[in-house]
Structures are given as C-alpha cells and as structure tokens.
Amino acid sequence: PGARIREGDCAVLKRGEVFKAVPVLRRRKIIFEKQWFYLDNAIGHIYGTTFEVTNGGNLQPKQDVEETTTETKEAGTDNRNIVDDGKSQKLTHDDIKALKDKGIKGQEIVQQLIENSTTFRDKTEFAQDKYIKKKKKKYEAVITIVKPSTRILSTMYYAREPGKINHLRYDTLAQMLTLGNIHAGNKVIVMETCAGLLLGAVMERMGGYGSIIQMYPGGGPVRAATSCFGFPKPYFDNLHEFPLSKVQSLLSGTFSTETLPSDPEDNALVEEESNGLTEEKQTSLQETEEEPTTEAPMEINQSEEQETMDINAEDVEFKENKEKENKENVREKQMKQWERRKKLTETAALLREKNADGLIVASKFHPTPLLLSLLEFVAPSRPFVVYCQYKEPLLECYTKLRERGGVINLKLSETWLRNYQVLPDRSHPKLTMSGGGGYLLSGITVVLDKGKSDSSGLEALKMEEPSPKRCKVQDLHC
C-alpha cells in the first residue's frame, strides 16, 4: 500500500521535469509553475497521484481520459510549403484566455489550438507529435505529488538551487554514496555544506541503523534539505554533531566543552578538562539533575526580555512570581546548556575512538585541511570520498595525502552524464547537458606507518607508478 500524503509532510510537486518541495499545510497558498492552489484536497491521497488545478485553486485527481487518436490523422511529408509567418494560429491570446476563464480543460484547449491551426495538417507526423507535446506542456496543467527521496531532492536542488549544494550534480552524489560504501550499521563521519542534502542521502542509505557524526562549521549544522526527506524520529537518535572549531583541540588532546560555538549570550561556566569538574559546576549540575522532571515546561523567552518587562513594584505577589519565573528560566537555560555539553562530550568520545567506517565530505571549504584532520578519526581499511566543485584543490589534496601516507587507491574522477530522447525513428541524445558535476577524490585508509620516513616515499612511488604486470596468483580460494 502506497504512503499517503499527510498534513505536516514535506512533499515534492512535480510537473514534467520541474520539482518543488513544499510543506503540506491546510489553507496555505502554493505557487508552482505559474499556478496557484491549495494542497488541502491532496491530503489523504497516495503519493504519486496526479492532480489538476481547478478554477477555485483546488486540487483534483486527474481522471485518465483516453486520447482520441483513433481518427486517422492527416499529415504532410515535409515542410517545403509551410511558411512560418506567425499567422497560422487563428486563436488569439484573448481567445485562449477566454477559454481558460470559462474553465475549459487543458486537453480541450490543445484540441482547439490544433483545429484552429492552418498548417497543422500539413506538418509531418513527427512535427504534429512535437506540436501537440509542446501545447500540452503549456496548457495541460497537471501536477504530480511525489514522496521525497535522494533521487528527487538531489535532482531538484541541482536544477533549482545548485549554489546551495556547491553544484554537486546528482550522479556525483550517487557515486559518493557507493564509493563511501554507505550502508546500514556504519559509523560515518559527514562534513557538508550542502544544506543537509548529503546528510539526508546518507541517512536514507543507512535506514536508521548505525551512527552518523556530522562535522559543522560555525554555530551549527544546516539541515534544511534533511527535513525534506521526512525521516522518522528514531533516525535522529544516532545522528551526532561536532563543531569543526573543536577538531584541533580534540586531536591534540586539549578538548574541553568550554563555550560552545552556539552560545553567544551565555556566561560560560568555566570548566577544566571535561573529565575534571569543579565543585561549583558539580553542585549546579546536581541541581539541574534533580529538577528537570519536576519543573513544568514553560514557554521561556530570552533573559533580556525579562529585564525590560514592566514590573509593578507595588504588586508583591506579581514580583514574587516573576522572580520564580526568572529562576526557572535560568535553570532551564542551564539545563539546556548542560544537555548540549553532555552531547558534545559524548560525540567527542565517539570521535576519539578513531574507528569510523568512512568519511564523506562535500563542502565549500578547501578539502585539504578537512581531509588531513578528519581522516585521523577513521579506522584503517575504510573508504573516504571528498567532493569539490573544482579540480585543482583536489590535486593539492591528493599530493598532501600521498605525503601523509596511510591511504591507498587514491582516485580523482568525475562522471559524465547524458540524457536521451528515445522515440521511434527519433532517438538521440538531448540537446543540452550539464557541463560539469564536480570532482571526487576517493581512497581507502590503511594502517599509518608513522615509524619509517623512507616508506612513505617508497609507498608514494609504488602507488603512483602504474604496474603493468599482474601478479601470479596460485592459491585463489574464491
């Protein structure tokens, strides 16, 4: 049984090759492909249903009407006598508008256009086909509502907002998921600035199994695209995040949970090492530990608001209540901070294990520093793949990785993608194609030989030289 469209979902509208992600909310006006409508009537239908937009701006499931193609169509043999003077269509813009206003269906409008075209029956069959397709595309406003998936969202983002995803073309994304051996049960490190699209794709392929650590720049990870996927809540239980700004301290062993990047207003409780708590912190922690469940969850605003609020000095009771509210505010804030720090400490511990099953990177940043640092957290004999919109940074990255050692099977690649029109006697590649979809550098980690400085040079030489001879294998048991 197909999944049904529910209120609160993120759904994707599709018309031909055009996609748009929208939240399914009642009485919310949606504009898509020069049409506006409400989604209310779509709720409850199965994903994949095709709708028509009624005059009132409502959606109505499209009835499958049989094409009237049984009549033998009159057609010409070539266009030698067809003059393109722009006058062959007898219906004017106003005529067509009148038809639309009358509520005449798109199919009927197309029929009218055909009947009122002086040159239609002189066109070849192929030209007639092309004409009908073109008019249908313009006047038959059908919209399909589809369930989001990596396929759909990656295609949508690449077409609509490629800048948000660093021009990561969908086939390149597909390669990353396979090169990275992303599958259920992994422990993956993801670093992306693609609005959360890569993260969503990874989560989809892991199906809620395993764990993901998302490294993020600045104050917090952007997960706009991730929410479009509509993953069930349990998927997020094993999704962790860690700030890039703490990576160096984690690697050098000086990590502490002092001042999180996202705490602008807080007075940071100064801590020593995360495993050595001061007495102060201990008591305040205890306090918050005891209280959380007994406190009634309140709609709490920023602490600044309370200071500017008018307090009637004569109303003592009111004042008392306000004080209580202040205290609760502060406690809740402390609790949230404590929660965040706890999570951060846990994630740091996960990273410190240095046993991640893979690393996948797609960001606007130069890839080299990211790779050199994040690879430290990956176990040996595991894949890594880094995307860059440009080739040159990956050349440098390749070189630096060779110098570092501990990686093999380095490969710099890109994929070439071409779409085809397939019709009887009219099959050929489509007229336009993407000029580039970005580049990938992939490889496999191995145990890092920190001892011998010679070996890295030897390794580099060995790995870079193509070895033309295959080895003799005598004992294959497979």
Place this chain on the structure above:
Amino acid sequence: MSFIEYGDTIKDGDTAIVFLGHESMFPVKVQHGTVTQTKYGVIRHSTDLIGKKYGSKVTCSKGGWVFILHPTPELWTMNLPHRTQILYSTDISIITMMLELKPGSIVCTGSGSLSHALIRTVAPTGHLYTVEFHQQRAEKAREEFREHGVDHLVTVTNQDVCKNGFGVSNIADAVFLDIPSPWEAIGHAKSALKTEGGRICSFSPCIEQVQRTCLAMEEYGFTEIKTLEILLRVYNVRTISLQIPDLGKAAEDNSGTGFDSSNPSNQGSPGANLQQGTVQFKSGVPLREMVGHTGYLTFATKS
C-alpha cells in the same frame, strides 16, 4: 566480517582483498595453514593474516609488502572471476540512487551482475530476488552468497525471467533488468512491482534494445520514462615539467625581457624552475583511453 558489515580483524574463513599497488589487487579466502603466492613473495595465512587488523601492511617472503583490505562490493566488482558481463560501480551507483534503494527495499533482478552491491544496500531488512537462466550459474551464485554470509538476504530462482517472471508479485520496490530482451520481461516486471511507486531500470548496450524497451514500458503504463548514460572520467595526478622554448634575445648582450630563466627575479615565482628552462605544475591528466560506453540506462515508475 562480511560484505554487509565491517569487521576489524582478519579471521579464518574471511574473504580478504590483497592490495599490491596501483590498480593491482585480488581476493583471497583466508584459511589456516594456507599460503598465497604474490610477486613479492609468499603470504602465510596463519601468521601473516589471521588476527591482524584489516588495513595492515604485510611483508611477504621476498621482502616486498602488500596491504590486506576488508572486502566491499566495489572491490569485489573490480576483482571477481568474470562469469557474466558485469556492471561497474559507476553504473551501479546511479542505478542504486535512481531506483531509490535503501535498507528494507525489495529488489528483483534478471541477472547476478550487481547482486553484492544490491544486497549491501538493502541489508539488513530488505531482500533480493534474482533470477538466473543458467542452472550451473544459479548454483554457483547460491554457493557464493552462502560463503559471503548473505544468503539470508537473497533468493536465487532458476528460470527464464522472460517466460516466467521473478517468482514474486506486487511486493518489489524495484526491478533491475540486465538481459538481452528486456522488453519481453516488462510485463513480468510490472506484476512483480508493488501497486504504486515501484521503480524499474533496464540496462542495454544497444539503442535498438532501448527503443523496444521504452515502447514496452509505455504500453504497460509506466511513467517518467527516462534514458541516460553515465561514464567515468579518471584523472592521474602528475607533476608536469614543460620546457621553455628558446626565443633568442631581443638584442645582443641584453639581459632580456619576458620569461628569462636566468633572471634572478624569476626564481621562487609560482611555477618555479627546478632546472633552467622549465616550468613545473601539478595536473590532473586524463587517461589515454577511457571507457566510452557501457550501456544505456532506462528508468521508469509504475503508477
């Protein structure tokens, strides 16, 4: 270890990948007491492999060394004994994404060419139904899946997919066809697929096959029919030195203008000369020859 789950150390009975260097690797079945010959010498399984961490460097008897890697479907694809025409990871990647495969998916295929990759993707809750025309190959496939610890995720049926279909109805999320006459199996594919939203993919080397398949898909009411092809371009990272041509001097005994390598102010500039008269730079050099065609991929949705 298994193809669907990572393990840390090499165990007796594992399938491991021996990596010798650039584009040179092969699979081995790890077994107590066995040895494996390589061009760098002998690898003794009991002492060199079992108990070692995957990713370790192993020194062979002649002194050269290799790396032992954990198997993955991608490495397996590059190295497996070729029984049938196989699909490479580039095509497999886009097929996986376009068919929307993920853990829990039910997939049907008409050949074994990408079984490992599919099983890896749908594990642990999905299932692969693969139909093999050739009885011997079907048996070998079943054996291989058992050996690799994935037989609970796959069912191999020995029949002609064009005549008898996949052996299941209305449950598949996706169907993959990699057979000579896919148009003959479209009807069967449709009945194997779930009622709404199932995806189909057909892989064919010839455009004529594609044309017939697209027509069949249309006839059977499939929508969103799309055909594409994908090719992999690999670049070798190389440091290149180009010579500067001798254009002579403007006049006798002049220190010269322009790109003069003997001019001290040119030293240490980007593209620094290692020897007189050359410029060095790093380049991503394409291969001399590349794969120009594997097959056309046609995707569609059952509506």
